[in-house]
Amino acid sequence: MRILIVEDERKVARFLEHGLREELFTVDVAQDGEEGLYRAREFPYDLLILDVLLPKLDGLQVLRAYRASQGRARVLMLTARDTVDDRVAGLDAGADDYLVKPFAFAELLARVRALLRRDARDNVVHLEVHDLRLDLRTRKVHRGGQPITLSTREFGVLAYLMRHVGEVVTRTQLAEHVWEEQFDPHSNVIDVTVYHLREKLDRGFDGRLIQTIRGSGYQLAPPDPAAPRRA
Numbered sequence: 001m002r003i004l005i006v007e008d009e010r011k012v013a014r015f016l017e018h019g020l021r022e023e024l025f026t027v028d029v030a031q032d033g034e035e036g037l038y039r040a041r042e043f044p045y046d047l048l049i050l051d052v053l054l055p056k057l058d059g060l061q062v063l064r065a066y067r068a069s070q071g072r073a074r075v076l077m078l079t080a081r082d083t084v085d086d087r088v089a090g091l092d093a094g095a096d097d098y099l100v101k102p103f104a105f106a107e108l109l110a111r112v113r114a115l116l117r118r119d120a121r122d123n124v125v126h127l128e129v130h131d132l133r134l135d136l137r138t139r140k141v142h143r144g145g146q147p148i149t150l151s152t153r154e155f156g157v158l159a160y161l162m163r164h165v166g167e168v169v170t171r172t173q174l175a176e177h178v179w180e181e182q183f184d185p186h187s188n189v190i191d192v193t194v195y196h197l198r199e200k201l202d203r204g205f206d207g208r209l210i211q212t213i214r215g216s217g218y219q220l221a222p223p224d225p226a227a228p229r230r231a
Helices: 010-022 033-042 059-068 084-093 105-118 152-163 171-178 189-202
Strands: 002-006 026-030 047-051 074-079 097-100 126-129 132-135 140-143 146-148 168-170 210-213 217-220
Touching: 002 010, 002 033, 002 171, 010 026, 010 105, 026 033, 033 047, 033 059, 047 059, 047 105, 059 074, 059 084, 074 084, 074 105, 084 097, 097 105, 126 152, 132 152, 152 171, 152 189, 152 217, 168 171, 171 189, 171 217, 189 210
Parallel strands: 002 026, 002 047, 047 074, 074 097
Antiparallel strands: 126 132, 132 140, 140 146, 168 217, 210 217
C-alpha cells in the first residue's frame, strides 16, 4: 500500500513516515499543499494523510481539487482544530476520516488500516495462492505451513503479485506501488528483489510460484505440477 503524507510540520511528518514504513507501507512526503496536490494527481496512492493547515494551498483546497480531478484514494485529514464545523467541512470536501492533533500513532494506524479495508479488493485479511498464505495484518507469510521471513520490499512485492494472481505485473507497476517516488527506473533492484523472493518461496517446494514473463514483467500463479522439485 502506498501512502502520501502532506504535512508541513517536519517532526510530525518524519514521525508518521518512520512509523508507517515500520508497518511496511510505502510512504512519500510533501510539505506544502501545492506539492501534495501535484503528487496526489501524478502518482497512484492508496491513501492520503492530509493536514488542514498547510502553506500555499490549505488541506481543504487540496482535497477539493484532488476530488475534482477524480482522485479516488482514501483521505485521512489531520487538524489541530476540534470543532464540529471543522470536521463537517473536511468531510463535505471529500475526506473519509478526520483525526485531531495530538494523537497516538496507534490510533492513526488503526484508522489507516480501517480506511484501506473499505475498498472491496482490500477488504480481506489473508491472501492465498496454492499452498502460499499471506496475512496482511500480522505481515506473516507461510508456504506449506512453513514460515518464510521476508524483507519489507519482498513482502510488498509478494502482496501486490498475490492481489493480481494470474495477471502479468510489469516492473513499472511494482515500482509505483512498492517503491517510493525516488525510485531509479534504471536500477535492477526490482529484478534483484524478485530473485531473492523467489528463492525464499520456492526452496524445497514443487515448482515455481513466480514466473518471469520475458519483456513484460512477472506473474504469480499456482505452479505447474510437472515442474521439477527444487533442492
